[in-house]
Amino acid sequence: MALTTDIVATYRNPAAALRRRAVGPPREDRALVTLMLACGLYYIAQWPRIAREAHADESLTLQALLGGALLGWIFVAPLLFYLIAALSHLVARLFGGKxxxxxxxxxxxxxxxxxxxxxxxxxxxxxxxxxGPAETLVAVVSFGTFLVFWFLGLRLAESGEFADAA
Incomplete structure (x- = not known):
């Protein structure tokens, strides 16, 4: 299935979409590409906000703000997400994760x-x-959706289903 189709399918059935993406032998290249693509899109998502901040405060340059966001999202965030994934796996192991x-x-x-x-x-x-309220609402919905997808995916993964299918 195409990547965009799986993203849309995730909103209908998160477990089935993740199952299609993760079942099989471990492929670290697939995991890294998934993470880097996500971080790249999150970086791009920052552009309108950064442009607004640069326009509102003339002491800030657009290039400096974009460079900082690039450093954060493309170089630092992937390392943090690997760490978060490892910590979540260790916590799940304490509760019987497989x-x-x-x-x-x-x-x-x-x-x-x-x-x-x-x-x-x-x-x-x-x-x-x-x-304002619109930005806050969208941020809460976005973060809440991420947490739901992550929790459901981690619960499915820690059930051992992926390791059994490999």
Whole structure:
């Protein structure tokens, strides 16, 4: 299935979409591409907000703000997400989780990628509408959706289903 089709399918049935993406032998290249694509789209989602901030405060340059966001989203965030995936897997192990490390990573990375449409909407809202109730609402919905997708994916992964199917 196409990536965009799986992203849309995630909003209908998160477990089935993740299952299609993660079942099989561990492929770290797939996990890394999923994460980097998500981080790249989250970086792009920041552009409208950054442009608004640069326009509102003349002491800030657009290039400096974009460079900082690039450093954060493309170089630092992937390392943090690997760490978060490892910590979530360790916590799940304490409660009887049976997943492979790869499965825990894919649950987090797929949740990030699946919520990029909402992140792009959040960026547009922050850039064009600005701070206020609309931006807050979109941010809460976006983050809540990410948490739901991640929790459902991690629960599915930690059930051991992916490792059994490999």
């Amino acid at each position: 997943a492979r490390w790869y499965d825990a990573r894919m649950a987090l990375f797929w949740a990030l990628l699946a919520t990029t449409p909402l992140a792009l909407l959040q960026g547009l809202t922050a850039g064009f509408v600005g701070p």
